[in-house]
Amino acid sequence: MGDEQTNNQVLIRELPTAELTVDAFELATGPVPEPADGEVLCRTLLLSIDAANRAWMQGATYRGALSAGQVMDGFTLARVEDSKADGISVGDIVECQNGWQDLAVHPARAVSRVELRGELSHHLSVLGVSGLTAYHGLLGVGRPVARQTVVTSAAAGAAGNVAAQIARIVGCRSVGVAGTDEKCRMLVDDLGLDAAINHRSPEFRTELKAACPDGIDVYFDNTGGDILEAALFRMNQGGTIVCCGVVSQYDTSSPAPGPRGVPGLLVTKRLRMEGFIVMDFADGHGAAIEELAGWIDSGELRVLEDPYDGLESAPEALVDLLAGGNVGKRFVRVAS
Amino acid sequence: MGDEQTNNQVLIRELPTAELTVDAFELATGPVPEPADGEVLCRTLLLSIDAANRAWMQGATYRGALSAGQVMDGFTLARVEDSKADGISVGDIVECQNGWQDLAVHPARAVSRVELRGELSHHLSVLGVSGLTAYHGLLGVGRPVARQTVVTSAAAGAAGNVAAQIARIVGCRSVGVAGTDEKCRMLVDDLGLDAAINHRSPEFRTELKAACPDGIDVYFDNTGGDILEAALFRMNQGGTIVCCGVVSQYDTSSPAPGPRGVPGLLVTKRLRMEGFIVMDFADGHGAAIEELAGWIDSGELRVLEDPYDGLESAPEALVDLLAGGNVGKRFVRVAS
Numbered sequence: 001m002g003d004e005q006t007n008n009q010v011l012i013r014e015l016p017t018a019e020l021t022v023d024a025f026e027l028a029t030g031p032v033p034e035p036a037d038g039e040v041l042c043r044t045l046l047l048s049i050d051a052a053n054r055a056w057m058q059g060a061t062y063r064g065a066l067s068a069g070q071v072m073d074g075f076t077l078a079r080v081e082d083s084k085a086d087g088i089s090v091g092d093i094v095e096c097q098n099g100w101q102d103l104a105v106h107p108a109r110a111v112s113r114v115e116l117r118g119e120l121s122h123h124l125s126v127l128g129v130s131g132l133t134a135y136h137g138l139l140g141v142g143r144p145v146a147r148q149t150v151v152t153s154a155a156a157g158a159a160g161n162v163a164a165q166i167a168r169i170v171g172c173r174s175v176g177v178a179g180t181d182e183k184c185r186m187l188v189d190d191l192g193l194d195a196a197i198n199h200r201s202p203e204f205r206t207e208l209k210a211a212c213p214d215g216i217d218v219y220f221d222n223t224g225g226d227i228l229e230a231a232l233f234r235m236n237q238g239g240t241i242v243c244c245g246v247v248s249q250y251d252t253s254s255p256a257p258g259p260r261g262v263p264g265l266l267v268t269k270r271l272r273m274e275g276f277i278v279m280d281f282a283d284g285h286g287a288a289i290e291e292l293a294g295w296i297d298s299g300e301l302r303v304l305e306d307p308y309d310g311l312e313s314a315p316e317a318l319v320d321l322l323a324g325g326n327v328g329k330r331f332v333r334v335a336s
Numbered sequence: 337m338g339d340e341q342t343n344n345q346v347l348i349r350e351l352p353t354a355e356l357t358v359d360a361f362e363l364a365t366g367p368v369p370e371p372a373d374g375e376v377l378c379r380t381l382l383l384s385i386d387a388a389n390r391a392w393m394q395g396a397t398y399r400g401a402l403s404a405g406q407v408m409d410g411f412t413l414a415r416v417e418d419s420k421a422d423g424i425s426v427g428d429i430v431e432c433q434n435g436w437q438d439l440a441v442h443p444a445r446a447v448s449r450v451e452l453r454g455e456l457s458h459h460l461s462v463l464g465v466s467g468l469t470a471y472h473g474l475l476g477v478g479r480p481v482a483r484q485t486v487v488t489s490a491a492a493g494a495a496g497n498v499a500a501q502i503a504r505i506v507g508c509r510s511v512g513v514a515g516t517d518e519k520c521r522m523l524v525d526d527l528g529l530d531a532a533i534n535h536r537s538p539e540f541r542t543e544l545k546a547a548c549p550d551g552i553d554v555y556f557d558n559t560g561g562d563i564l565e566a567a568l569f570r571m572n573q574g575g576t577i578v579c580c581g582v583v584s585q586y587d588t589s590s591p592a593p594g595p596r597g598v599p600g601l602l603v604t605k606r607l608r609m610e611g612f613i614v615m616d617f618a619d620g621h622g623a624a625i626e627e628l629a630g631w632i633d634s635g636e637l638r639v640l641e642d643p644y645d646g647l648e649s650a651p652e653a654l655v656d657l658l659a660g661g662n663v664g665k666r667f668v669r670v671a672s
Binding site for chain 1: 605
């Protein structure tokens with residue numbers, strides 16, 4: 001049991017005021033917590049790395065803000081090592097928010113058991129929050145009709161790649177926007193998108209127009225900023241903008257002005273622009289996971305994952321993600 | 337018939353590149369058009385003055401753009417003077433788009449007969465496009481629930497005053513935003529709003545917060561710009577922003593950046609922001625007019641009108657409207 005008595009952690013050394021660097025974090029070793037009645041002790045297996053982690057360091061969003069000295073927070077897939085809760089057994093695999101550390105205790109209601117379907121990591125990517133975000137955001141909020149044009153930004157990202165693939169699967173013209181030519185090639189060649197455009201191209205707006213000859217009906221926005229503005233000007237009447245994330249804004253301390261055309265183009269084009277959080281669709285998660293798993297099994301949906309190894313790599317994994325380095329779902333393998 | 341042979345007109349002398357002035361227009365006299373088969377000749381009685389008129393001078397919106405040398409366009413209530421169309425008789429009162437002139441011909445499908453209920457002008461204000469815009473925008477797009485807080489900008493304006501009154505009638509806390517203290521007093525004292533705030537106050541954001549102690553559930557936006565930004569930061573989770581107009585942007589040649597918080601706050605607060613055009617709700621106009629007329633009859637809804645006299649006053653009526661000079665629905669009495 002020697003090893004289990006150590007709880008490796010990554011703490012927030014200092015909250016970032018501008019671009020996040022690895023210096024914002026420091027390694028530490030903490031005590032191994034003891035579960036009280038009704039609680040479970042969970043060992044982190046896979047740690048999810050999400051752009052939203054950066055937003056948590058900015059102040060209150062849809063959850064409380066983080067502060068210096070705390071263990072960095074994060075979603076995890078974990079194995080139950082000790083249980084004083086009914087219905088949860090040692091060895092169960094659970095989703096929980098262990099944060100950036102080996103071990104944490106939670107009340108039973110704060111963990112949810114995972115019924116494994118295929119590989120564990122799929123429950124962080126396509127069958128986890130990223131895939132569910134894409135599924136509910138595109139189909140529940142965007143609601144594209146077959147043969148319409150769907151554009152997805154950060155289309156090589158964790159949620160973006162799934163949204164762009166679902167758009168193709170349900171019969172839409174699926175156009176991706178990504179930050180390198182290599183990602184764009186991958187989106188077309190490997191994921192079967194109809195077109196992909198590099199938003200760093202000086203001809204980006206012209207290329208977006210050419211890739212969407214019939215305009216844009218649904219824009220799945222993971223970025224905000226200039227890409228959102230470019231899409232706004234190409235939207236068709238009655239179109240929908242799904243506001244899923246704001247990668248362009250997470251890594252700053254104050255939000256930039258919004259895109260031109262808000263609200264003018266929303267009026268003249270009768271656009272709907274709607275934000276959502278995946279938790280809002282919790283009732284639909286079971287059915288969504290079934291459909292997503294079916295698409296994986298049939299080969300229609302390709303699982304795109306981008307793992308790092310070792311808890312100590314988490315800071316670099318996040319900083320690199322914010323710089324656009326990831327291809328698909330990024331996570332850290334902490335234990336097996 | 338001597339008088340009827342003259343067609344007084346206001347032409348666009350020069351399209352504005354910045355703030356609109358009366359110099360953009362010039363008076364002229366045109367020929368009296370002859371209706372062909374299937375057409376009607378209509379005499380302008382009341383000319384509607386709308387902020388949207390200014391937008392038409394900026395380029396294509398949801399209709400074609402205007403150009404120099406043309407008769408300025410505008411919605412009108414008119415009387416049929418000559419008819420070569422089945423089902424439309426001389427003396428009928430119709431809605432049409434005569435523009436800023438005494439007389440125009442239209443194909444029968446471009447006019448719609450008005451069944452008079454009370455005063456003619458009500459069919460331009462509460463029972464016309466302004467009232468229908470408020471009704472469908474608030475109830476059809478905003479869909480507030482009783483006891484929620486509704487904020488309306490340009491609340492002393494043609495659509496805004498009706499939206500703010502409907503919010504009160506359906507049981508919401510109704511808060512108006514206007515541009516002078518005098519308008520604010522009128523909104524509370526005469527129209528029965530729960531509160532009204534002057535957006536020119538240096539303490540505007542603090543006063544908005546104080547007027548909405550439970551946050552904002554539905555924001556009916558007629559302005560865009562800083563007021564929209566202030567409202568965004570006070571919206572409750574799951575709230576709705578109805579994008580009805582962009583008064584802050586009509587009188588410029590290029591759109592300003594959008595409000596901070598788009599799309600970040602849309603995501604974290606799960607907001608819906610949706611534009612609409614009143615024509616989209618044409619199927620519901622009959623029922624809406626019945627309900628609005630009932631509220632007028634019962635005294636619950638006060639009709640707020642701001643008329644000018646004489647076609648030649650139209651340029652000043654529009655320029656003053658864009659400067660926020662109107663209280664309620666502005667129009668020009670051209671003939672009786």
